[in-house]
Each structure stands twice: as C-alpha cells, then as structure tokens.
Amino acid sequence: MSPFLAALWAEGLKARRSRVPPLTAAAIGIAPLMGGLFMVILKDPERARSMGLLSQKAQLIGEADWPSFFGLIGQAMAVGGGIVFAFAAAWLFAREFADRTAKELLALPTPRGSIVAAKFAVLAIWTAGLTALVLALGFAVGGAVGLPGWSPAVAWRGAAAIAAAGGLTLAVTTPVALLASVGRSYLAGLGWAILMIVFAQVLSAMGWGGYFPWAVPALLAGVAGDPAEQVGPHSYVVIAFVSAVGVAGTLAWWRRADHTR
Amino acid sequence: MPLSIETTALTKRFGDVLAVDGVDLSVERGEVYAFLGLNGAGKTTTIRMLLGMIRPTAGRVAVLGEPVGPAGRGPWGRVGHLVETPAAYPELTVRENLEVARRLLGLSDRGAVTRAIERLGLAGYADRRARTLSLGNFQRLSLARALLHEPELVVLDEPANGLDPAGVVEVRELLLSLARERGTTVFMSSHVLAEVDRLATRIGIIHAGRLIEEVDAEELERRRARSLVVDARDRPAARAALEGAGFGVALAADGALVLGEPRAIEAPDEVARLLVAAGVPPTRLAVEQEDLEAHFLRLTGGLTTGPA
Numbered sequence: 001m002s003p004f005l006a007a008l009w010a011e012g013l014k015a016r017r018s019r020v021p022p023l024t025a026a027a028i029g030i031a032p033l034m035g036g037l038f039m040v041i042l043k044d045p046e047r048a049r050s051m052g053l054l055s056q057k058a059q060l061i062g063e064a065d066w067p068s069f070f071g072l073i074g075q076a077m078a079v080g081g082g083i084v085f086a087f088a089a090a091w092l093f094a095r096e097f098a099d100r101t102a103k104e105l106l107a108l109p110t111p112r113g114s115i116v117a118a119k120f121a122v123l124a125i126w127t128a129g130l131t132a133l134v135l136a137l138g139f140a141v142g143g144a145v146g147l148p149g150w151s152p153a154v155a156w157r158g159a160a161a162i163a164a165a166g167g168l169t170l171a172v173t174t175p176v177a178l179l180a181s182v183g184r185s186y187l188a189g190l191g192w193a194i195l196m197i198v199f200a201q202v203l204s205a206m207g208w209g210g211y212f213p214w215a216v217p218a219l220l221a222g223v224a225g226d227p228a229e230q231v232g233p234h235s236y237v238v239i240a241f242v243s244a245v246g247v248a249g250t251l252a253w254w255r256r257a258d259h260t261r
Numbered sequence: 262m263p264l265s266i267e268t269t270a271l272t273k274r275f276g277d278v279l280a281v282d283g284v285d286l287s288v289e290r291g292e293v294y295a296f297l298g299l300n301g302a303g304k305t306t307t308i309r310m311l312l313g314m315i316r317p318t319a320g321r322v323a324v325l326g327e328p329v330g331p332a333g334r335g336p337w338g339r340v341g342h343l344v345e346t347p348a349a350y351p352e353l354t355v356r357e358n359l360e361v362a363r364r365l366l367g368l369s370d371r372g373a374v375t376r377a378i379e380r381l382g383l384a385g386y387a388d389r390r391a392r393t394l395s396l397g398n399f400q401r402l403s404l405a406r407a408l409l410h411e412p413e414l415v416v417l418d419e420p421a422n423g424l425d426p427a428g429v430v431e432v433r434e435l436l437l438s439l440a441r442e443r444g445t446t447v448f449m450s451s452h453v454l455a456e457v458d459r460l461a462t463r464i465g466i467i468h469a470g471r472l473i474e475e476v477d478a479e480e481l482e483r484r485r486a487r488s489l490v491v492d493a494r495d496r497p498a499a500r501a502a503l504e505g506a507g508f509g510v511a512l513a514a515d516g517a518l519v520l521g522e523p524r525a526i527e528a529p530d531e532v533a534r535l536l537v538a539a540g541v542p543p544t545r546l547a548v549e550q551e552d553l554e555a556h557f558l559r560l561t562g563g564l565t566t567g568p569a
Contacts, residue, residue, distance in 0.1 A: 003367065009364055256331065
C-alpha cells in the first residue's frame with residue numbers, strides 16, 4: 001500500500017468513527033428542507049400572506065417551481081456550505097492538536113505531505129458527499145411538495161449549479177486547514193470562515209464580490225441577482241489562487257514548522 | 262557501527278529563549294540512555310529535535326547513522342517514540358489505533374498489532390475505544406505503538422507515566438529485555454530517578470539547556486558522593502569528640518552526624534574506636550552513598566528551573 005493510500009485509509013477510518021460527519025450532514029440537510037418549506041408557503045398565497053415576515057421573504061425568491069427551488073438550495077449551499085465545509089476542514093486538521101495526536105504523524109515513514117494530502121482528499125470526499133446529500137434531499141423534497149416545471153434539462157441545470165456551489169465552496173475552504181494548523185485550534189479556522197462570509201456580504205453589496213473568492217459561490221448561485229453582473233473569469237482566477245495558497249501553505253506548514261505540541 | 266543518536270552542537274532558540282544550548286550527545290547501539298533534567302531544562306525540545314519535529318537553530322542530528330533533515334526526513338521506520346503525554350484517537354479502539362499506526366509505519370505484517378497488544382497487556386482492552394481507557398492503559402497503548410514495528414531505537418519521554426507499580430516493573434523488564442536480547446537502543450527521559458537507576462546504562466543530565474554531565478552508570482556509581490553517618494545516644498558529646506579529633510561534622514536531616522572526609526569513610530572502625538574511647542559509643546555507623554536523586558539535585562542546584 002502506498003504511503004498516500006495508507007494515510008487515506010487512516011483518515012477515512014478516523015472520519016467514519018467520528019460523530020462530526022453526521023453532524024455536518026444534519027446541518028447541511030436543513031438547506032433543502034427549508035427550501036421545501038418556502039416552496040410550500042409560496043404555493044399557497046393565502047397562507048403566505050398569513051405568515052407575515054416569512055411570507056415576504058419567501059416572495060423574494062420568486063415562483064414555487066423547480067428552477068426557483070434549485071436556485072434557493074444553491075444559495076443556501078454556497079452560504080451555509082461555507083460554514084459547514086469550514087467545520088469539516090477545521091476538524092480534520094485541528095483535531096490532531098485537540099487530541100495531542102499531531103506528534104504521532106510527524107516521525108513516520110509516511111511523509112507528512114501524504115498525510116496532509118490524505119486529509120484534503122477526505123475533505124473533498126466528505127464535502128462531495130454533503131453536496132450529493134443536498135441534491136438527493138432536494139429532489140425528494142421538491143417531489144414531495146409537488147413543484148411544477150420539472151424537466152430533465154431543469155434538473156440537470158439545477159444539479160450542476162448546486163454541484164458548482166459545492167465545488168467552489170470547497171475550493172475556498174482550503175485556507176481553513178492552514179489556519180486550523182497554524183493556530184492549532186478549531187477556532188482559528190472557523191473564525192476565519194465566519195469573517196470571510198461577513199466580508200463576502202459587504203463586498204457583494206458594494207459590487208466587488210466577483211473579486212472576493214469567498215463571495216463568488218453565493219454570487220454564482222444568484223444570491224445577488226444575475227451572476228454575470230459581478231462574476232467573470234477573474235473570479236475563477238482568485239478562487240484558484242486562494243485554494244492553491246491554502247493547500248500549499250498547509251503542506252509547507254506541516255513539513256517545515258516547529259511542532260512543539 | 263554508527264551511533265544510534267549523535268548530535269553535534271545542537272542548539273534551539275525560541276525568540277529570546279535559548280532552550281537547548283550546544284548539546285553534544287552520543288548514544289551507542291544497545292544502550293539504555295537516561296536523559297535527565299528539571300522541568301524546562303530542554304529535554305523535550307531535544308527529543309523533538311532528535312525526531313525531526315523541531316528544526317534546530319544550529320547544530321546537527323543523526324539518528325541510526327542518517328541525518329535528520331528538514332521536513333522531518335529520517336529513518337523513522339526503524340525508530341519508535343513516545344513524546345510527552347500519551348495520545349490516541351479517542352473514538353478508535355485500541356486495535357484500530359494500532360492498525361492506523363501499522364499502516365502509517367508501512368508495516369506489512371498484520372500480526373504486529375496483535376503481538377503489540379499482548380506484549381503490553383492490552384488483550385482485554387483491544388476492542389475498547391481509547392477514550393474509555395484508564396491513564397495507565399492509555400500509556401500502555403502509546404508504548405505499544407512505539408514498539409509496534411520492533412524498532413532499533415526507541416525514544417521515550419516519561420515511559421512510566423500513569424503506570425501502577427506493577428506496570429512500572431513490567432515496562433522496565435520489557436525495555437531491559439529489548440536492550441539485552443535484541444540490542445534495541447532505548448533513549449528515555451524520566452523524573453522517576455529510582456527507575457532510571459535500575460534501568461540506565463548511561464545517563465545524561467541537561468540543565469538550563471546545557472548537557473552538564475554525561476556518564477556511564479558504573480562511572481556515576483563512583484562519582485556519587487559517599488559519607489560516614491554516625492549516631493550516638495549523646496549526639497553533642499559525640500560531635501565534640503569527633504571535632505576534637507579534627508573531623509568536619511555536618512548534621513543529617515534526622516540529626517545524625519555526617520562525616521565526609523575520606524579518612525572517616527575509609528576507616529569507620531577508627532571512628533568507632535575514637536567514640537568508644539570518648540565514652541560515647543556509636544549506636545549507628547554506616548557508609549552511605551548518595552542516590553541518583555541526591556546526585557541529580559546536587560548537580561542541577563535543586564529546584565531551580567532553566568529558561569525553557
């Protein structure tokens with residue numbers, strides 16, 4: 001077994017035995033369920049009016065149909081995923097310091113780079129699983145609500161948008177791994193993620209969101225209207241840059257830093 | 262044959278703090294080397310540098326003949342370690358924790374996990390999650406991981422931590438058998454000096470980041486201060502008689518008289534005769550040698566601590 005596969009097996013076992021992945025699934029699973037609730041409200045205008053503030057918010061997302069529902073889930077995925085994916089990344093890296101096991105990963109025939117790569121691979125698999133869960137729940141909830149406007153093309157576009165939101169959110173999550181490692185704590189990574197979401201809101205409102213990597217997934221999902229207004233090729237460049245910095249920085253830190261804990 | 266551990270002018274500075282200052286260590290194969298020091302003396306920093314976890318500010322480390330390089334490169338498939346506190350993944354069982362270690366060590370022998378479990382007396386706990394283990398069994402799990410691949414060198418920071426008296430004896434016997442029968446080198450730090458006294462073939466004492474003594478156990482035996490301890494029913498009269506004969510007399514904690522001069526240590530019968538002649542026959546007359554603890558505290562200045 002290659003060192004990377006050995007490390008991947010170890011990281012996979014640790015994740016499987018932990019309660020954290022089911023917790024993240026429960027958290028992200030709220031998105032399609034809430035989306036379904038909005039759709040139920042939108043389908044019945046009388047009932048929507050009687051709901052007060054909630055019905056007004058629900059009106060903002062448009063019609064009660066499959067394209068609107070997918071749009072809503074994609075936005076929830078982009079914003080909520082920012083927190084949930086950061087939680088997963090922070091757990092994968094900072095747990096080694098919380099459990100004092102980091103020192104067991106340093107003087108091994110398996111290179112530190114393989115261990116870090118395995119952690120990122122598990123993060124990718126984990127977040128892909130969460131994205132798939134949101135999609136599956138979305139189809140189930142949308143079907144149960146009886147939304148109109150279904151077609152294979154609509155379903156494909158919706159699924160692609162949600163998958164893109166998941167993939168881009170994963171890409172901008174890699175700095176969380178770096179900060180959780182450098183700060184040797186969950187809080188450092190999660191604090192960063194929350195801060196980036198706040199900045200993303202502000203910069204998107206100012207029209208600069210396309211240049212801010214953490215704003216792009218939500219903008220693409222249509223959280224601020226037509227994505228083309230802010231998102232362009234430059235947005236993908238900044239996302240790729242931030243993602244690379246997160247991965248390379250984490251690798252370099254584990255390989256070169258003084259591990260005093 | 263290359264040394265198991267060799268450091269040359271090994272130095273580590275954290276900002277203004279000089280944690281380790283020009284340490285030269287040479288540990289032969291098959292030795293049980295005890296690395297002693299007060300809290301903050303630089304033991305753990307040195308151990309982490311030996312294992313490539315901390316990069317030296319200056320100096321060089323070689324382990325089993327291979328330099329420990331940047332990015333933690335080293336002969337880690339032949340080295341086992343337990344650094345500072347024992348650690349394990351709490352949600353994994355004892356067996357799973359060792360299985361993770363087996364794979365990361367690149368060990369193809371699947372039976373190694375079962376053998377390590379049996380060797381450390383963990384058979385009854387093999388399928389228990391690590392979070393449910395007592396401190397002693399947690400320590401055993403960490404030792405099992407350190408010895409899983411039957412390494413040529415084991416680096417152990419406080420191996421007796423948390424073990425009950427039977428466990429301490431068991432681990433001592435295990436380490437001794439590894440050293441004697443397999444030629445495994447054991448490099449250990451410990452605060453349990455009585456244990457070190459029974460186990461170590463060589464001792465290094467680090468204080469304020471500097472290696473202040475490195476000596477074979479036999480040589481240490483010779484270096485330890487000896488004294489003649491004398492007691493009598495009338496201590497003041499006995500003291501006066503001894504001082505009258507030109508002996509320097511100190512007082513032990515229990516009030517007994519302590520003579521440190523060679524002429525007293527080498528001829529206790531003369532001291533006895535002198536006291537009998539003075540009418541204060543001794544009730545106790547014993548040549549005593551300081552233990553490792555007393556030797557260590559004398560060298561390190563007692564309870565003062567170093568900078569790191």
